[in-house]
Amino acid sequence: MGHRYYTVTWDQLHRDGRALAWKLLPLGPWAGIVAITRGGLIPSAIIARELDCRVIETVSVITYDEETRGEPRLSKPPTAAGSGAGWLIVDDLVDTGTTARVVRALLPEAHLATIYAKPAGKPMVDTYVTEVSQDTWILFPWDTEPQFTPPIAKARNGDG
Numbered sequence: 698m699g700h701r702y703y704t705v706t707w708d709q710l711h712r713d714g715r716a717l718a719w720k721l722l723p724l725g726p727w728a729g730i731v732a733i734t735r736g737g738l739i740p741s742a743i744i745a746r747e748l749d750c751r752v753i754e755t756v757s758v759i760t761y762d763e764e765t766r767g768e769p770r771l772s773k774p775p776t777a778a779g780s781g782a783g784w785l786i787v788d789d790l791v792d793t794g795t796t797a798r799v800v801r802a803l804l805p806e807a808h809l810a811t812i813y814a815k816p817a818g819k820p821m822v823d824t825y826v827t828e829v830s831q832d833t834w835i836l837f838p839w840d841t842e843p844q845f846t847p848p849i850a851k852a853r854n855g856d857g
């Protein structure tokens with residue numbers, strides 16, 4: 698796919714999630730969080746805990762099959778957030794901004810926050826923590842597991 702990988706551990710995700718909560722705290726109070734499933738679920742839990750928010754609603758937009766992007770399909774609309782006024786939409790990242798655009802159209806008055814952002818999606822986000830380049834694929838801890846890696850000296854022989 699011609700991209701590099703950026704591996705995010707549970708520790709780092711927790712730290713970055715809390716950094717996002719620090720940015721969002723002064724922008725509240727929040728009526729509740731709308732988590733974009735599934736990637737936004739764990740970030741939403743971290744942020745809800747830090748912001749002392751107990752209301753979490755979900756919206757489901759299906760855009761990707763693994764690393765291949767298709768047409769966005771709304772599979773579960775939010776039911777409790779009205780126009781989105783006072784609500785916080787949370788996702789793990791914006792890439793092309795396609796998912797965020799669909800959810801923003803549903804909740805035009807909500808504040809949209811992600812932990813990570815790529816340049817193409819950045820204009821769709823109100824608050825984020827870390828930017829990565831467009832050709833970076835972020836590997837989240839729920840999509841990965843620790844495994845053996847060969848010594849550098851041996852790996853070098855393979856692909857220069």
Ligand SMILES: O=P(O)(O)OC[C@H]1O[C@H](OP(=O)(O)OP(=O)(O)O)[C@H](O)[C@@H]1O
Pocket residue numbers: 733734735736737758759760761762788789790791792793794795796797818
């Ligand atoms: O800005 P975009 O180009 O739309 O990409 C970002 C979206 O893609 C991923 O979700 P995905 O569709 O893979 O579903 P998942 O959250 O269930 O893994 C990620 O969690 C974001 O929601």
Ligand SMILES: O=c1[nH]c(=O)c2nc[nH]c2[nH]1
Pocket residue numbers: 761790791792833834835836837840
């Ligand atoms: O796990 C993921 N990492 C990414 O970088 C990405 N971009 C869109 N969807 C994504 N999912």
Ligand SMILES: [Mg+2]
Pocket residue numbers: 733734735736737788796
């Ligand atoms: Mg997602």
